[in-house]
Amino acid sequence: MTGVGTRTRAGATGVALRSGTRALAAWRPTPYTVAGTAFWLLLAVVAWHTPIASDFGQHASAVQRVRDHPWHPANPLLKEPGTDSPYYSPYIVALGLAARATGAAGWQMVRWCGPLNLAVLVAGVGAYARTLSTRRAAPVYALLAFTLLWGVEGKEWSGFCGVWSLTRGASYPSCFAVGLTFLLWAWTDRLARRGGTAWQYAGLGAAAGVLLLVHPITALAAAVGIAATVAARQHGWSRRVAGRWALAAAAAVAVAAAWPYFDVFSLAGDTTVDQVHRRLYTHPWQWYGLALAGVPALAWRAARTRLRDPLVLMFAADGAIAVYGWFSGHYTYGRVFALLLVPLQFGLAVELAAAPPWTRLRAALVPPAAVALCFALAAQIGSVVPQSWLPVATRHPARWPDYRWVADRVPVGDVVLTDESIPMHVLPAYGLYLVAPTWPDPSTPAADRDRRWSDTTAYFAPSTPPARRAAIAHTYGATWLLLPPTRLPPAPATLTATSPQTGEHLYHLTPPKEAKP
Structure with missing residues (x-):
């Protein structure tokens, strides 16, 4: 009886497998x-x-x-x-x-x-x-x-x-x-x-x-x-x-x-x-x-x-x-x-x-x-x-540079001072803060956004006194400065790294606590 039951179960299993195989073979993707x-x-x-x-x-x-x-x-x-x-x-x-x-x-x-x-x-x-x-x-x-x-x-x-x-x-x-x-x-x-x-x-x-x-x-x-x-x-x-x-x-x-x-x-x-x-x-x-x-x-x-x-x-x-x-x-x-x-x-x-x-x-x-x-x-x-596969005149999306070289050196949560559009869009991806917002956020009052942009502009203006620059960096807790290769830092700073792709420079600013507001 045991042998008969075993053969019956094996037969049922075989039938199920064959049915499943036939169903799989009959399936056609739409x-x-x-x-x-x-x-x-x-x-x-x-x-x-x-x-x-x-x-x-x-x-x-x-x-x-x-x-x-x-x-x-x-x-x-x-x-x-x-x-x-x-x-x-x-x-x-x-x-x-x-x-x-x-x-x-x-x-x-x-x-x-x-x-x-x-x-x-x-x-x-x-x-x-x-x-x-x-x-x-x-x-x-x-x-x-x-x-x-x-x-x-x-x-x-x-x-x-x-x-x-x-x-x-x-x-x-x-x-x-x-x-x-x-x-x-x-x-x-x-x-x-x-x-x-x-x-x-x-x-x-x-x-x-x-x-x-x-x-x-x-x-x-x-x-x-x-x-x-x-x-x-x-x-x-x-x-x-x-x-x-x-x-x-x-x-x-x-x-x-x-x-x-x-x-x-x-x-x-x-x-x-x-x-x-x-x-x-x-x-x-x-x-x-x-x-x-x-x-x-x-x-x-x-x-x-x-x-x-x-x-x-x-x-x-x-x-x-x-x-x-x-x-x-x-x-x-x-x-x-x-x-x-x-x-x-x-x-x-x-x-x-x-x-x-x-x-x-x-x-x-x-x-x-x-x-x-x-x-x-x-x-x-x-x-x-x-x-390379298309005619020269074909348009392609602009490929933005990589900023991992900045993220590898700046700790998450630090503030970077820059007024360049591309890094202002990319750097936040790595957990870094900005002084001025790239996009307006309704949770930040318009007056605060305008003040931040005004201060950022003033920081990079050649006519801004050093004390004013130091006060701006201190106010926003900025300890890093990112500049394109054609610009020199407007305040005392230490060159930390240079982008191998764009030539941009990353500087470490004087700690805010040492600057007089």
């Missing part, structure tokens, strides 16, 4: 699995090898501050308290706690987030495209349109997910926020069509609250998309259905209000970064022009659905926000351009996937899409293909 994986791999490798630049230093510095003091992190850039700084979002705090647990530096944690954020983005694009079309090619077209159809000039901006921008911004919170936005839209579509439990609605709201804390301006566009999806997809309104959506909204507000690091709702009327974002309106054709290839598709959808289409409603609402930002002077609202183009890009993608060959619709969509794609490749290919 077109989007192949395209999405290839896109993820390419961008992850390029982003990983891109030098620290732009906003990277600000985010890495914030992670480092949380790593050092989780409950009361200092200001990301300045040696002062970071109370109420909106940089301390759940995204940054989570990375800071992970850095504290693993012993990694802040810049290392931000670097490692690039592949994760890209995976969230690729998953989100696929999930949302599938709510708009059942065609297998639709998500592939959507990924191509969303990352290529921007402007005739490759441009980098946080939250703008063109290929050019993603090579640097993949590790930023904004990339994660855009990916999460697509997932929330797909989640909303599912609930609007099929309904769900109260917990599912509350979960959607809680996730939206997290998004609001991670990247508020992206959350505004995400809320527009959620509202557009509910308006277009929800049928059979009742008191129960309305109550479920009210529960989702309440959960979002509750999660955002409960966050202890800053009050996100206080940012609604804040004008701190408005002037920084004025540039989003200055060259619309160069930045967004190729997305106009999706206008015929969006118009077709509007006519076919009598305006009850989520993409049409979303485009109208986001467009109104962008216009308001221009006429009101609150140029920060121009950040909605990052998702304002989605209806054009995704509308073109799903209609191309759905239109049969040789129809009037396809004849109207294919030529402008093909022309736009050619311009897009010409504009952005230099961001992912090495310069």
